[in-house]
Amino acid sequence: MDLARIPVLSLEDDRADLPARIGESFRTFGFAMVRDHGIDQALIDRAWELTRAFFELPVETKMHYHLAGKGGARGYTPFKTEVAKGATEKDLKEFWHVGRDLPEGSPLAESMAPNVWPAEIEGFEETFKQLYRRFDEVGAQILSAIAIDLGLDEKWFDPAIEDGNSVLRLLHYPPVGEGAGGAIRAGAHEDINLITLLLGAEEAGLELLGKNGEWLSVAPPEGALVINIGDMLQRLSNHVLPSTTHRVRNPEGARAGFSRYSMPFFLHLRSDFPFVTLPQCISEENPDRYPVSITADDYLNERLREIGLIA
Structure with a gap:
C-alpha cells in the first residue's frame, strides 16, 4: 500500500502562505494535514479515555442513548x-454524536436536536463540549484560509x-471477526459536510482514492x-x-x-444556508453544475437517506 504524500502544514x-499551500493540497488530494492547531493535548487525551470508557459499556446501556427516528444526529448509533x-x-462501526448547543429560542432548533449525555461516564459532557x-x-481558521485561496x-x-x-x-470500530464477510470498517464514501477535521487514530486503516484509481494510505504524524x-x-x-473518496479498511x-477509535469533526453550514455556486468557481471550462439552489438542511437530509440513517 503506497502512502499519500500529503504535506504537513503548520497553523503557526x-x-x-497557508491559503495557497492548503489549497494546493486540497486540489491535489482532497486532503490536507495540519499541526500546531492549538488543541490542548491533555484535552485530547481525556477525550480518548472517555470515548473508550463509553464504548466499553454494555450494549443495553448504550442503547438507552439511541434516539430512534432521529437519524443518529445525537447520542448513540x-x-x-x-x-x-x-x-x-x-459498516463495522458504532458511534456517538455531539452537536451544537443552540441559544434559547433559536430558529434553527427545528433542524438541530438538543444533545444527550451518558450519565455513566463522569466528565463526558464537560470534556466533549470543550473539545467541540x-x-x-x-475549523473556522481552516475555512478562512480556504476562502482566501478561492478569492473570497x-x-x-x-x-x-x-x-x-x-x-x-466518536467512532469505535470493534475487532474484526471471521463473520465480517464482505463488510469493512467504513465503506468507500465521501463526507457530506463542508470540511472534516480528524484526530488521528492509533490503529491504521484510513485510505484515500488517488487520481490514478489506487488506494493510498493516510498516516498523519502524531498530534496532526x-x-x-x-x-x-x-x-x-x-x-x-x-x-475525495476514502474508506477505513479492515486490519490484517x-x-x-x-479496536480502532477515531474522532472526526464534521463542520457543517447553517441549516438554512442556501447553496449558490461561487461565481469565482464558474468559468467557460467549468460551467455551473448546480444552477438550482437548495438549503444545507435539504441537502443533508437527502444524503442521510442515502446512507441509511433516516428513512
Missing part, C-alpha cells in the same frame, strides 16, 4: 447501522457557519489533524475543491483483534 508557522452510499454491506468548541474554532474575503464563511449544524463523532473536503464545499466551489493478522 505557515500563516502567510449502534453497530452496523450506517452504510456507504451505493454499498450493500453495513476547540474544533469549531480551528477571509471572513466569508463566518456567517455561513454561525450556529452551523456541525457534529463531533487530517482535514478533508466534503461534498458541501465541493458543491459550493463547483468541484474546484474535490471531495494480529491487528484484527484490536
